[in-house]
Amino acid sequence: MNLRELSAHLGLSQTTVSRALNGYADVAPATRRKVVEAAERVGYRPNSGARRLATGRSQALGIAFPVDRNLLLDPHFIEFLAGVAATAGEKGYDLTVSPTTGTEDEVYRRFARTRTADAVILSGPAVEDRRIALLNGLGLPFVVHGRTQTPLPYAHVDIDNRGAFRQACRLLLDLGHRRIALINGDEGQTFARDRRSGWQEALAQAGLADDPDCPSCCGAMTEENGYRFARTLLERTPAPTGLLCSSVLLAFGAYRAIRDLGLTVGRDVSVIAHDDDLPFLRPHTLDPPLTVTRSPIRKGGEQVADFAIRLATGTLIDQLTDVKPVDLVYRGSVAAPASG
Amino acid sequence: MNLRELSAHLGLSQTTVSRALNGYADVAPATRRKVVEAAERVGYRPNSGARRLATGRSQALGIAFPVDRNLLLDPHFIEFLAGVAATAGEKGYDLTVSPTTGTEDEVYRRFARTRTADAVILSGPAVEDRRIALLNGLGLPFVVHGRTQTPLPYAHVDIDNRGAFRQACRLLLDLGHRRIALINGDEGQTFARDRRSGWQEALAQAGLADDPDCPSCCGAMTEENGYRFARTLLERTPAPTGLLCSSVLLAFGAYRAIRDLGLTVGRDVSVIAHDDDLPFLRPHTLDPPLTVTRSPIRKGGEQVADFAIRLATGTLIDQLTDVKPVDLVYRGSVAAPASG
DNA sequence: GTGTTTTTCCAAAGCGCTTTGGGTTACGAT
DNA sequence: ATCGTAACCCAAAGCGCTTTGGAAAAACAC
Structure with missing residues (x-):
């Protein structure tokens, strides 16, 4: 059933039916009702290609x-994607995912030229990210999940990574910890860099700037790395008594390392991680329950999609920036350091 | 740059340029070369909406x-999706993901009516899956990742789950194990049901059909459940000496349970899991390294996408079915049972 | 040289939708 | 009665592509 058939069936012109369905003003309420009902009844849906062609927008x-394969954020990405998909779907937008290996330039070029997408979503921005300039050049509206260094304004949603890790570190400091290590994600990415900044700021405020007993390491956020990193850090002397992990998966590994070294989480070593709220990684089920800075990455995806749609429909960039604060959830993995 | 401009620029008709670009026969080789080069040079890409409208296919x-949130296969799904996206992209197809909560009917209806997709991919089929009938009714070509019960033929790619678990179970039996438990995924899904069948077959062949000392349990494949299930099973008397896990994540939990009970993997309890080859869950990094039946789920995604595209371009269904055998990778988590 | 086929190209007709630029009709105001 | 003014509706023109059904040119046969 297409528009022509539907309008013939109704004894109206295509124009009227189209306008009725698209909410234009100059259609009598009674007519509109009839049209909408009929469309509903026969299950009419506009052909997406035709609409795309006519409007120039792809919805x-x-x-x-x-x-x-080396995608660091694998489990995070899908959760983020789920959020994006959810609001996109809710607002009648499709979500077109295009695979990339290495550079994403080609994908964006294609999106722009074929007008396959009205706006694109950029995730996992690096500290210096070429994609921003590219997209600006292509004139393709985009929303960044995270932030990056660029002189131009850009739509983005992010969480306060710096504040989160500053707060987490400060908690440990307030409890009396003096040797606090950071197990971070890839520091080429902004979120990791920001977390490092937060950690450093808190240390500096406590007079521990660049203290060699507060070491750090970074890399892909896997359980395996969490284990390796934690083990390396804890075998130093003096060993850190506090561990800040950039993901729950890293913390899983850290827990394992701590156990393997004959130590106890909470008593010998306090652990805090950032929790993106992945459904199969539940920090409170650990023993002891893991203290986290918590911010559901799915929510981020939802908001990004919302921004992207608003951007595609004319909202100005400077109204589309948001940085969410992050909660600190205090649980059993944190305690005052043993007084030795 | 659109087709009209390009053809004007070349001094040719739109028809000729279009046909040259789309590989039709009736274009002189020299002309075609010129056209292709010019298109390349100016970066011409056909507008996807227009093509969609003209051809009726959406590529x-x-x-x-x-x-x-309760999506069981979360980490598996993205890896699968990565495979799908990779080959789709390679062959010039977009991938449109549509969010669903609960039933997927509405999504498929929309795909069919708006012709948004030329073929759809069905993952995680249940033993009895209504979606099959729906898609058949809608006339929308589809490929299933996995299998299901239906009288009609349907395109699918699957792995030999039954064979894999039969083989895994038989390995334990051959080593002398007599009490082998199954920790399975949701048995509403075909893959889990098949694995159960494989396990049962091997047990039956060894004269252990329905042996109460060979218990099983099933549920979402999380680390947490792996722990819970393993713990419950191992606290029975007599306790199983062999554990078959439906995913590496479950095995992670099982390892933790075994340790917590003061037992040792390999020596006291042998563990085998199915490994979908998720990049952040590496079975060989466990201690001891985990024996697995291995089959990269990403490869499955690739093949499904390939089938879907072939289906959309006219290949017959009965040529689009494949069930891959599964490798058994023997590692340190398996040994003969302690002779006590 | 004429008739026939093959090769190469093109004009024009859609695909199904949105949107422009009026037309009609109805109705209150003059 | 006449004139605006809304309110409602429509015909027709695209959007950029593919494809049909030739036409013109070239190649071949006789």
């Missing part, structure tokens, strides 16, 4: 899907 | 993205 959001 | 694959 779709684009996102590059990095399919390299 | 896109559709997939429903279950965004419910």
